[in-house]
Structure formats: C-alpha cells, structure tokens
Amino acid sequence: MTLPIVLVAAAALVDDEGRVLIAQRPEGKQLAGLWEFPGGKVEPGERPEEALIRELDEELGVQVKESCLAPYVFASHAYETFHLLMPLWLCRRWNGVVINRHHAALAWVRPNRMxxxxxxxxxxxxxAHLCDLL
Incomplete structure (x- = not known):
C-alpha cells in the first residue's frame, strides 16, 4: 500500500543557554500529550520555509526571518495512514517573546534531557542530532 506523503516543517528554536523549545500536543489532536518541535504542515503552493515562518508566528507569536533558519536534519517516518517527511531547521534568532497560542504546554529543554x-x-x-550539536 502506498501512503500519502505529508510534508511538515519544524524548528529547533535554540536559546542563549543551548536549550531547545519543545511543545506538547494539545488534547483532541493525533498524538495528544506528546512533545514535539514546533512547526506544521506545508500548505499547497507554500515553500517549507514559508510554512515554518507562518507556523511559528501562529503557534508561538514569534517572527522569524528566512535568513535565520538553518537547514539541519530531517525525519522520514511511516505512520499507519501517511508517511511523514519533516525537515528540521535550527533557529537562534527571532523577534518577539515566545507565547503559547496552541499547545498544551511549552518547555525549554537541553537536548540531553529530551x-x-x-x-x-x-x-x-x-x-540525537541535537545532542551532538549542542
């Protein structure tokens, strides 16, 4: 069976202390309660970087310039009903203060504690890639 591919853009927001922001999926969503890197689905006609900038603003209230997104690694994972392709960008610069607009909770965590x-x-x-980098 061929699974549809879902493209999701995600970010590892890294603060001055080397901590990474993770977000807890809210109730009512698939995989609710699990922690993830912020981001979201790439809409038709949208570039992944554009989607990530949009999602970070919608979910966290921060504005990110494309030049502040550094491509890092990607995940490719087959779930039961779709195949997820998720590039992860590193971001150390953004405008605004991170606020929770969407998730059950947010946490700044060192990669070795994730x-x-x-x-x-x-x-x-x-x-594991973030542990090696940070």
Missing part, C-alpha cells in the same frame, strides 16, 4: 519528554516516533531520531 528523553524525559515522550515524543512522537518521527521526532525521536532528531534529538
């Missing part, structure tokens, strides 16, 4: 936060299967492999 194992304490249950994450979706697609996000898990990305953590």
């Amino acid at each position: 194992a304490e936060y249950p994450m979706p299967p697609a996000d898990l492999p990305l953590v």
